[in-house]
Amino acid sequence: MRVRPCFLGLIAIFPLLGAAPSAIADEYSFSSYGLGGAAFGAGVTPPPGTYVSFVSGLYRGKIDGTINFGGVILTAGLKADFFQAALNGLYVPERKVLGGQLGLSVTVPVGYIDIEGGVAVGPVAAIRQTNGWGLGDIAPRLQLGWQHGSFSHLVYIQGALPTGRYDIGFAPNIGLNRPGIDTGWAFTFTDKSTKLQFNGALGVTFNFENEATNYQSGNDFHFEWAIGREIAQGLVVGIVGYDYRQLNGDSGSGALLGPFKGSVDAIGAGLSYTTLIQKTPLVLNLRHYEEFNAERRMDGRMTIFSGTVRF
Numbered sequence: 001m002r003v004r005p006c007f008l009g010l011i012a013i014f015p016l017l018g019a020a021p022s023a024i025a026d027e028y029s030f031s032s033y034g035l036g037g038a039a040f041g042a043g044v045t046p047p048p049g050t051y052v053s054f055v056s057g058l059y060r061g062k063i064d065g066t067i068n069f070g071g072v073i074l075t076a077g078l079k080a081d082f083f084q085a086a087l088n089g090l091y092v093p094e095r096k097v098l099g100g101q102l103g104l105s106v107t108v109p110v111g112y113i114d115i116e117g118g119v120a121v122g123p124v125a126a127i128r129q130t131n132g133w134g135l136g137d138i139a140p141r142l143q144l145g146w147q148h149g150s151f152s153h154l155v156y157i158q159g160a161l162p163t164g165r166y167d168i169g170f171a172p173n174i175g176l177n178r179p180g181i182d183t184g185w186a187f188t189f190t191d192k193s194t195k196l197q198f199n200g201a202l203g204v205t206f207n208f209e210n211e212a213t214n215y216q217s218g219n220d221f222h223f224e225w226a227i228g229r230e231i232a233q234g235l236v237v238g239i240v241g242y243d244y245r246q247l248n249g250d251s252g253s254g255a256l257l258g259p260f261k262g263s264v265d266a267i268g269a270g271l272s273y274t275t276l277i278q279k280t281p282l283v284l285n286l287r288h289y290e291e292f293n294a295e296r297r298m299d300g301r302m303t304i305f306s307g308t309v310r311f
Contacts, residue, residue, distance in 0.1 A: 032160035032180035038201035039226040040272035043188035045145025061300020076118025084111035109136030132172035134165025153187040195230040215254030240270040262296040
């Protein structure tokens with residue numbers, strides 16, 4: 001039995017992304033959509049059934065310059081270590097809609113963050129540090145996918161619910177207290193003769209105001225991609241990446257440093273392995289990203305691992 005790798009719409013990893021010489025864009029420099037969540041099998045909606053995924057990720061990044069972090073002005077930069085784990089449940093019913101396969105999912109994340117920022121005092125910097133665990137922002141998702149021979153694609157809409165641990169100021173926030181809606185399109189094409197797989201996922205995130213800080217983050221565009229080759233039965237190895245652009249500047253009385261817009265690109269290596277344990281399908285994914293061309297974002301690297309089983 002051959003099991004196809006599938007994309008479950010996971011947003012398990014907050015993208016603490018990019019680098020900047022001065023202020024950051026998007027409040028806290030976090031996007032409510034988790035970059036790196038779509039890679040191999042991005043456009044595939046799996047066969048009818050119930051799927052459960054575990055996802056974990058680690059991001060390490062830093063930024064120099066003046067930063068507005070939850071209303072606290074840091075003048076000597078910030079660095080962060082962020083770990084997150086999540087459970088995702090996906091249900092694909094038997095009945096088709098508009099000739100396509102419907103998928104309903106929800107992701108529940110938890111995370112740990114350790115952040116350190118500096119405030120310049122004369123020729124030296126006074127260091128502020130905080131860390132902690134907490135629930136993240138829960139993400140429901142609806143997708144509808146079609147398959148035409150070797151080409152699969154889907155459209156989706158997902159939300160970011162402000163359910164995570166959050167406090168105003170320099171705090172170890174796991175949630176953003178910023179509702180959001182992300183919508184987009186993803187595809188997967190497999191060339192059977194060369195065993196090459198091409199994947200892409202593009203979307204737009206519409207952010208709502210963080211009412212606790214009166215900070216309105218701008219809307220975001222993101223494109224994720226993966227190119228791989230099946231080198232053994234069920235094993236795809238290749239390169240992965242993402243590109244992020246903030247479409248309009250931040251606003252609101254909480255945007256103390258101005259209407260900035262952020263951007264970042266990333267590239268790395270990844271693999272996907274699909275197999276059976278007895279009669280249970282199992283899909284494993286591992287990806288590592290190195291960021292570059294970052295403007296008004298943190299600059300870092302991220303590693304993501306996920307495992308999916310079908311019931």
